[in-house]
Amino acid sequence: ETGVTQTPRHLVMGMTNKKSLKCEQHLGHNAMYWYKQSAKKPLELMFVYSLEERVENNSVPSRFSPECPNSSHLFLHLHTLQPEDSALYLCASSPGLAGNNEQFFGPGTRLTVL
């Protein structure tokens, strides 16, 4: 138990569906992250939030839309995804934004796009 929870753990969706991934951290951290982990590829940083403000968007397609309503919750809204978007989506949090801040990861949501 890392203090970061993600729901759902598994999600199957069609290309025309709209769904959302949820992340919650119970660590009092100020920074939260979304990562994509595909088979045989390194972890890709998608979005970074600090104190509910988005500070990083690594050229992620607009079909992925993040939302951070408060410092404990992070959402990833999905719409009109493609099969190549199938991956493990990981949420993480850290005390703040710094290269030496340890990141605490959730268990991930395994997404399959049909």
Added chain:
Amino acid sequence: LAKTTQPISMDSYEGQEVNITCSHNNIATNDYITWYQQFPSQGPRFIIQGYKTKVTNEVASLFIPADRKSSTLSLPRVSLSDTAVYYCLVASWGAGSYQLTFGKGTKLSVIP
């Protein structure tokens, strides 16, 4: 952005010391080096972090040479439960941007 390179896989017998090296030739001055461990169906978990020289904690040691172009994670006396994927991360925050690069991971298999 620093690029990281690490071996794809390694095998080791129980009780041996395992060293996994990550190359990061264009590491920036502000970058820190962090290693994570990941088991199947779980998110990565922090193992150890350093900036230069040697760092040791209760589970591992991290060796970083003076030029910081590589780092070596050392796991003493591995057990079967150390079978996992190990990632090195080079990261810094500055000028309103997060510079972060994960390696592709080294799959360590510990053999009885």
